[in-house]
Amino acid sequence: MTPYGSFTFFFILAVLLAPTIILGLQGKRFQSYNLFVTVIALAVIFSSSLNQAIALCLFTIWQVVLIKSYLAYRKKANRDSIFYLAVILSILPLILSKVMPYFSTMNLIGFLGISYLTFKGTQLIMETRDGLIKSNLPLPRLLYFILFFPTISSGPIDRYRRFEKELALDISAEQYKLLLYEGLNKIFLGFLYKYIIGYSINHFFISQLRFISHSEFQNHLYYMYSYSLYLFFDFAGYSAFAIGVSYIMGVKSPENFNKPFLSRNIKDFWNRWHMSLSFWFRDYVYMRFIFWMTKKKWIKNRNLLSNLGYILLFLLMGVWHGLALQYIIYGAYHALLMVAYNSFERFNKKHKWWPQNKVTHIVAIIITFHVICFGFYIFSGQLFHKGV
Amino acid sequence: MFERFKDFMTNQKLKWLGRFVYYLLILLLLFFMYGFNDASAGSYIYNDF
Numbered sequence: 001m002t003p004y005g006s007f008t009f010f011f012i013l014a015v016l017l018a019p020t021i022i023l024g025l026q027g028k029r030f031q032s033y034n035l036f037v038t039v040i041a042l043a044v045i046f047s048s049s050l051n052q053a054i055a056l057c058l059f060t061i062w063q064v065v066l067i068k069s070y071l072a073y074r075k076k077a078n079r080d081s082i083f084y085l086a087v088i089l090s091i092l093p094l095i096l097s098k099v100m101p102y103f104s105t106m107n108l109i110g111f112l113g114i115s116y117l118t119f120k121g122t123q124l125i126m127e128t129r130d131g132l133i134k135s136n137l138p139l140p141r142l143l144y145f146i147l148f149f150p151t152i153s154s155g156p157i158d159r160y161r162r163f164e165k166e167l168a169l170d171i172s173a174e175q176y177k178l179l180l181y182e183g184l185n186k187i188f189l190g191f192l193y194k195y196i197i198g199y200s201i202n203h204f205f206i207s208q209l210r211f212i213s214h215s216e217f218q219n220h221l222y223y224m225y226s227y228s229l230y231l232f233f234d235f236a237g238y239s240a241f242a243i244g245v246s247y248i249m250g251v252k253s254p255e256n257f258n259k260p261f262l263s264r265n266i267k268d269f270w271n272r273w274h275m276s277l278s279f280w281f282r283d284y285v286y287m288r289f290i291f292w293m294t295k296k297k298w299i300k301n302r303n304l305l306s307n308l309g310y311i312l313l314f315l316l317m318g319v320w321h322g323l324a325l326q327y328i329i330y331g332a333y334h335a336l337l338m339v340a341y342n343s344f345e346r347f348n349k350k351h352k353w354w355p356q357n358k359v360t361h362i363v364a365i366i367i368t369f370h371v372i373c374f375g376f377y378i379f380s381g382q383l384f385h386k387g388v
Numbered sequence: 389m390f391e392r393f394k395d396f397m398t399n400q401k402l403k404w405l406g407r408f409v410y411y412l413l414i415l416l417l418l419f420f421m422y423g424f425n426d427a428s429a430g431s432y433i434y435n436d437f
Contacts, residue, residue: 002435007426115437154434188414194432196417231433238432321437 001044002112003153004190004241012044017248021180024250027173034249035140041149045112052111059093059114060146063121064139066090067128071137074128083129090125094118098323113152115320119280120146124160126284132161141167150245154238156256156276166251179247186244194237201230224377231376232260235274261372264364266337267345269372277317286313303346310338326381333375 001009016037023030046053070086097110124142127133137160145163171179205212205226213219239256246253254276263269270278286309299305318331348354354364377383396402 002431005431007422112435154432154437188411191418192414196414196421199421234432235434238434 001048003045003149004194004238009044013041013245016040017245020249024171024176024180024248025173027171027176029170030250031167035144037249038144038147038149042147042152045149045152049111051108055109055111055114059109059111059117060143062093063090063117063146064142067121067124067137067142070125071128071133074131075134078129083125086125087122090122091118098320102323113154116152116155116157117146119155119157119277120160123157123280123284126288127160148246148251150249150251151242151253154235154242155274156239156242156254157280158251158253158276162254163251171250176250179250179252183244183247186240186247190237190240190244192237193233193240198230198233198237201226201233206230220377220382223380223382224373227380227382228373228376231379232257261369262365263368263372264361265368266334266341266371269368270334270338273372281313281317285316286310289313303342307339307342310342311335314338321379324381326378326384329383330375330379333378337371337375 003009019033020030020037023033042056046056066086066089070082073082093109094114097107097114100107100109124133124137141164144167145158145160148158148163151158206223209219209222209226213222236257243253243255256274256276258272258275260269260273263272289309289312290305293299293305293308299308314331314335315328316331318327318329318334321327321330344354354360
């Protein structure tokens with residue numbers, strides 16, 4: 001069953017979370033019960049595919065063994081080669097699941113949420129390497145973090161240290177009341193975004209485009225904007241559900257969106273769109289690349305280094321979506337935009353060509369909106385297909 | 389005048405009423421669009437990644 005994909009799923013959630021809510025409103029601890037809810041919810045989600053359920057179990061064992069082994073090793077030594085090996089082994093199942101469909105009709109490794117679980121596992125290895133995680137990770141807590149069901153299918157990608165801190169907190173009845181209120185608000189927002197606006201855009205506009213538009217160009221133009229809005233309402237709707245349910249379970253999962261279509265430039269956009277993913281790539285790809293290159297002193301020009309970091313980040317992000325042409329070009333497009341904006345920002349700092357005022361602010365939002373929509377048009381794959 | 393407007397807008401009862409209407413509208417729209425069917429608004433795009 002797809003998480004948040006049908007009303008039945010919400011009904012099951014309501015029944016499962018009723019004791020959590022009652023305990024929370026009485027100011028009692030409910031995290032032990034939430035572990036039980038997670039097991040049942042995972043069983044419900046993966047009940048339709050035994051293959052996926054087995055893949056999830058094997059993947060979890062793989063990640064836990066890897067994380068625990070690396071943590072034990074890190075207490076004694078800190079060799080680069082072992083760290084790289086641990087990272088490669090951590091992302092190996094994801095790579096195989098992305099590559100396998102090109103060689104076989106059966107994908108035995110892939111399962112719903114493999115990407116997001118991999119991001120969590122790799123993050124733990126990297127933070128262990130940095131010395132941010134030193135103490136032993138209790139197995140139930142580690143499993144709960146990796147398999148936290150509200151965010152399992154598409155994030156938001158949480159950070160272990162933040163997650164752990166929240167679990168350790170004692171939530172009073174008053175505090176839980178606020179969490180519950182915010183959680184319900186987000187769930188209603190999710191219904192508005194996904195089930196009302198997103199569904200309407202897709203059902204009444206995108207699927208009717210051949211009757212609405214009068215030319216091929218118009219068809220593609222309408223598609224570009226409507227698909228961009230549909231993608232946002234679909235994904236922001238999912239995120240609102242995931243975050244809302246997390247809140248009800250006493251965990252403040254990070255936000256994924258912050259009015260992305262009001263971004264002033266491409267850098268601003270990536271601080272507002274799919275934030276948990278872009279911040280993951282920023283911290284674990286971009287920053288690491290910059291740090292590594294600076295340490296090795298291979299490239300001394302800071303601007304060139306920053307641009308290379310952006311190119312690496314966005315190409316990887318593109319490839320992560322899939323090995324299809326549209327995703328690779330989507331990544332390259334955003335890398336190019338980021339490099340161009342970086343150069344423009346430096347130029348503008350010197351020459352003050354683009355003043356900061358209300359008019360330029362609005363113009364910047366409008367330009368960025370169209371540039372972003374074109375990116376989503378590439379992402380949709382319609383650019384490479386005939387007709388919509 | 390502005391102060392009175394500000395007081396009016398920050399009134400707790402009004403906020404509560406606004407929230408109530410907002411939730412009710414969403415529920416009504418869901419009901420009109422899907423009725424008593426177990427609606428599926430299509431799979432999520434990002435579930436594929």
